Amino acid sequence: MLTGYHVAVIGGDARQIEIIRRLNKWNATVYIAGFDQLNESFTEAIDLDFDSKQVEKLDAIILPIAGTDDEGKIEGIFSNQLIQLSEDWLKKTPKHCLILTGITKPFLVNIAAKVDRTLIPLMDRDDVAIYNSIPTVEGTILLVIQHTDITIHGSKVIVLGLGRVGMGLARTFSNLGADVSVGVRSSQNIARVYEMGLTPIDMNEMQKANMECDILLNTVPHLVVDASVIKQLPAHALIIDLASKPGGTDFQFADKRGIKAMLAPGLPGIVAPKTAGRIIADVVYRLLLEQQGKETEDE
Ligand code: NAP
Numbered sequence: 001m002l003t004g005y006h007v008a009v010i011g012g013d014a015r016q017i018e019i020i021r022r023l024n025k026w027n028a029t030v031y032i033a034g035f036d037q038l039n040e041s042f043t044e045a046i047d048l049d050f051d052s053k054q055v056e057k058l059d060a061i062i063l064p065i066a067g068t069d070d071e072g073k074i075e076g077i078f079s080n081q082l083i084q085l086s087e088d089w090l091k092k093t094p095k096h097c098l099i100l101t102g103i104t105k106p107f108l109v110n111i112a113a114k115v116d117r118t119l120i121p122l123m124d125r126d127d128v129a130i131y132n133s134i135p136t137v138e139g140t141i142l143l144v145i146q147h148t149d150i151t152i153h154g155s156k157v158i159v160l161g162l163g164r165v166g167m168g169l170a171r172t173f174s175n176l177g178a179d180v181s182v183g184v185r186s187s188q189n190i191a192r193v194y195e196m197g198l199t200p201i202d203m204n205e206m207q208k209a210n211m212e213c214d215i216l217l218n219t220v221p222h223l224v225v226d227a228s229v230i231k232q233l234p235a236h237a238l239i240i241d242l243a244s245k246p247g248g249t250d251f252q253f254a255d256k257r258g259i260k261a262m263l264a265p266g267l268p269g270i271v272a273p274k275t276a277g278r279i280i281a282d283v284v285y286r287l288l289l290e291q292q293g294k295e296t297e298d299e
Contacts, residue, residue, distance in 0.1 A: 072108075159183070
């Protein structure tokens with residue numbers, strides 16, 4: 001339980017709703033900002049007053065997955081209010097207050113460092129990324145079904161990258177009956193793909209690779225699906241780029257070639273916001289308890 005903990009949830013999307021629900025369930029005192037246009041009301045959550053003593057009690061601040069923009073603005077889909085994070089405001093929080101975000105941007109890193117508060121980019125954590133890969137893979141299946149006129153079963157799929165998302169994609173599409181090849185760059189991962197019973201593609205030699213496929217799923221956050229790769233794809237191929245913005249595809253060139261290519265960011269929040277919120281909430285729970293453990297050790 002989180003009895004006695006004070007947590008502010010500022011901005012965000014449907015994932016935050018589940019986070020607030022779970023924090024309430026665990027008996028934390030929850031302050032919220034950026035949810036004024038939400039139809040549902042959180043009877044147990046308190047509106048965060050940025051100028052009040054509430055701030056001095058905060059053990060953690062939960063920001064949206066995107067964190068802030070380059071000026072500190074916090075986006076929230078349930079509000080038109082402008083919420084701006086500032087160094088002066090953060091200074092009012094207790095020293096131990098954790099700043100939890102999905103990803104970091106230079107603005108957030110800078111102000112957290114200036115006020116000496118711990119900033120935790122949750123999406124950098126292996127556990128979060130692995131749990132998140134589950135709704136990401138499911139969202140990819142949905143997109144593939146929506147944007148092709150063939151079954152996944154029997155289709156030829158290329159997955160680029162064998163990280164946390166790539167691994168799930170390769171295994172799941174193979175389990176659905178697709179003929180899966182996986183593009184990797186190390187000899188260790190070539191061996192892993194072979195061990196999985198799939199066909200490895202050496203990404204160091206993409207020009208020599210067989211890129212004949214119906215569906216190309218990219219997870220590599222660098223320009224790997226460039227003109228030379230796109231030229232090898234059949235005209236009917238569908239490219240779904242899951243890598244973080246701007247993705248790893250030359251979308252202009254794909255368009256020029258008449259190949260359907262789409263960047264598909266934020267799938268967990270779109271296809272399974274409740275699950276995605278629960279994943280974050282569970283990690284926040286552990287982090288808060290760990291933090292308390294550290295404080296007790298220091299005493
Ligand atoms: P990850 O575990 O770090 O995997 C990235 C993979 O890319 C690794 O296999 C890595 O290979 C490979 N790679 C990196 N640079 C490369 C290069 N220059 N050439 C060839 N391969 C390269 O990351 P992840 O958690 O799977 O996430 C992958 C991407 O998807 C990230 O951009 C993440 O932000 C994004 N993502 C998107 C969604 C969505 O909804 N669209 C959801 C979750 C994550 P090595 O192992 O050899 O380093």
